[in-house]
Amino acid sequence: MRYKLLIEYDGTNFVGWQRQKSGLAVQEVIEQALKTALREEVTLFGSGRTDTGVHALGQVAHFETKQNLNLFKIRESLNALIRPHLISIHEVTQVSDDFHARFSAIERSYTYQILNTPFPPALLKNKAWWVRTPLDIEQMQKAADLLIGKHDFSTFRASECQAKSPIKTINSIHFEKQNDIIKMHISAKSFLHHQVRNIIGSLVLVGQKKWSVKDFETAFKGKDRKLGGPTAPAEGLYFVSVQY
Secondary structure, eight states, X not given: OEEEEEEEEOOTTSSBSSOOSSSOOHHHHHHHHHHHHHTSOOOOEESSOOBTTOEEEEEEEEEEOSSOOOHHHHHHHHHHHXXXXXXXXXXXXXXXXXXXTTTTOSEEEEEEEEEOOSSOOSTTTTTSEEOOSOXXXXXXXXXXXXTBEEEEOGGGOOTTOOOSOSEEEEEEEEEEEETTEEEEEEEESOOOTTHHHHHHHHHHHHHTTSSXXXXXXXXXXXXXXXXXXXXXOGGGEEEXXXXX
């Protein structure tokens, strides 16, 4: 039987979602909890990787077992076994055999959070990128609108990216401001390595008026990572949801 997990986690103290040779990964912690609860080895398949320090509100993963599980009891067991790690299993649901957390996904959504204040964060430390210079989100949105649709995103692709092609399609991207917090919401079927963090790094240059919208467009169309802005810190990025 195949089961799907809906997972939230604070990525601050993890090397990311995927198991690594060194450091603790979110996948590893949950797999160990499943092994203890089910008394069998279980492999967990995630909907997407997140890097060191990146958080998740709606990561999805699946696993298989021959056992017919009580969904409420297994969720409670996993959450008890996972403590004190900052990982929470929100839901456990049974799914069909053809469901795959990664390959069945049709859209993934991320949010990038910026704290835009002249003073450093206390409660939001490791939860947002602190940018002290006032940002013009109207200009950032104008630049972001250029990214909608199918494009070559080489300017925002990490050098170590293993994707076969830099061509991706962004379905939506928009900003919202809540007091001192600025959020960029972005959705696509899939993303290149560091694509979202590289995009927001360049958009912040626009917001700070270090770049014009035209400068951003020139860098984007240049299809060269060296033309882009900095890679934004991992702590501002949240994996929000997956659509199937």
